[in-house]
Amino acid sequence: MIEFQQVNKVYDDGFQALKDINLTIKKGELTAFIGPSGSGKSTTMKLINRLITPSSGKVLINGEDIMTKNPVELRRNIGYVIQNVGLFPHMTIGKNVAVIPHLKKWDPKKIEPRVEELMRMVNLDPEVFRDRYPSELSGGQQQRIGVIRALAADPDIILMDEPFSALDPISREQLQDELIRLQEELNKTIIFVTHDMDEAIKVADTIVLMKDGEIVQTGTPESILRHPANDFVRTFIGQKRLDGDMNDGIGIDPESIRVSTVDEVMVTQPATVTPNRGLAEAIKIMSGRKVDSLFVVDKQRKLLGIVSIYRLLNQYGEENKTVKDIMRPIGYQVSPGTSLPEAVEIMSNARLTNLAVVDDDGRLVGLLTRGSIVQHLNEVYPTIVEQFASNLGEEA
Structure with a gap:
């Protein structure tokens, strides 16, 4: 001390x-x-x-x-x-x-x-x-x-x-x-x-x-x-700033994407939070990272769940609650090596804004996002980026 x-x-x-x-x-x-x-x-x-x-x-x-x-x-x-x-x-x-x-x-x-x-x-x-x-x-x-x-x-x-x-x-x-x-x-x-x-x-x-x-x-x-x-x-x-909206679906034919894997496209440092953090802390992390959800991981980076800004704001009045009290299970995830068309199809069908990439030990190794896909497409197939981004409601 x-x-x-x-x-x-x-x-x-x-x-x-x-x-x-x-x-x-x-x-x-x-x-x-x-x-x-x-x-x-x-x-x-x-x-x-x-x-x-x-x-x-x-x-x-x-x-x-x-x-x-x-x-x-x-x-x-x-x-x-x-x-x-x-x-x-x-x-x-x-x-x-x-x-x-x-x-x-x-x-x-x-x-x-x-x-x-x-x-x-x-x-x-x-x-x-x-x-x-x-x-x-x-x-x-x-x-x-x-x-x-x-x-x-x-x-x-x-x-x-x-x-x-x-x-x-x-x-x-x-x-x-x-x-x-x-x-x-x-x-x-x-x-x-x-x-x-x-x-x-x-x-x-x-x-x-x-x-x-x-x-x-x-x-x-x-x-x-x-x-x-x-x-x-x-x-x-500082003021809370949250970016990102929940657009409906991705709206692109997976067959138009060359057979890349999620490893080439995923964000390797997704926004995360540990389960013992308070709700206000989680909101501040979201604000700093400009995301509307956080993946909850333990000290070995094992994926425990996810918490959204909407869930945080709904429970914000409960001052003694922590992230682990309100997180929800992950509904969809893919393994490293999964083909990009397969991952995009999952995101499209489930109307997901992102998709966790989790290894065999349950550790979060990356995150497939709409933005990371757009960037990849811009490098591989620039001619379809405008259509893809338009369907996402984003700027290419």
Whole structure:
């Protein structure tokens, strides 16, 4: 547990960055600090590993004042992930991950298995990537290494300072999903700084919203969405935006499509939600992803059901309900390798706007959507796209 007690930070020029911060961060939770630039969120986080020291007040970890601890030892026991990754460019990936265990004088026989275990946890084959250098990896792969380097020495606390903000939207979405999965397995105490409300809602157990060096509101994503403390919070949360309509059928002859498979066409990062999320959180995820339904998956990405915006709004008044209470079973799904004409025929006959692609273990691996089909057709048969899109009520 981390406690801030009457913490203030005043710089030499008189600027007060933090004002009477009182906060308790629960053990094993992911707490997101969010707010506009200059709100004090990164400053507050950096107090935890003494990169910044308070002008007054105390920061306690498990009841101990961190000012009584050696700062070097303190930092070696706290994982730290930053926006620009910070990998050592002249060290291999394996050596980058092993830095803190080496500094903590781990038995070398323990370090190599730990490095391999962590790389596999984020789907980077150690046989392929361990001896490469950071410059040989994509931005998303480098950020994955940054995350597992922070986990290498198995710290109880991990600080993440806008870790995904420099990535492209697809890589960012993938890493958010990866973080959620890892946290469900490891239950670390994670402090996650972000300026993106949609990101905070997706990954956090608790959100701390800051402005001008003060905490404006603290609570679960669900409680903040339902009960914003003031106009600033309401503005920061933003207005709900839902795109997508429920057009009747697809209206195209499946025989006009060449024999592709759903694997070539499906969206590989469909909008998902875990079953324990609240209804307001689910609506916010829909808004951020601009969809009108979410697939419900567990931490292994096994498909549990689906929840629509209509069902969410109908049950919205039930504040204690979660997604699992209102989700419904999946009526139609296909396996990887299913031909595209077969999948399109299912969608057309059942008047579906999308179709889940689920592997033999029940895991959601992709989603066939009207948009993904239009894009595929545009590449393969541009002459029929206009007709197809017109029947869908969409723009080609």
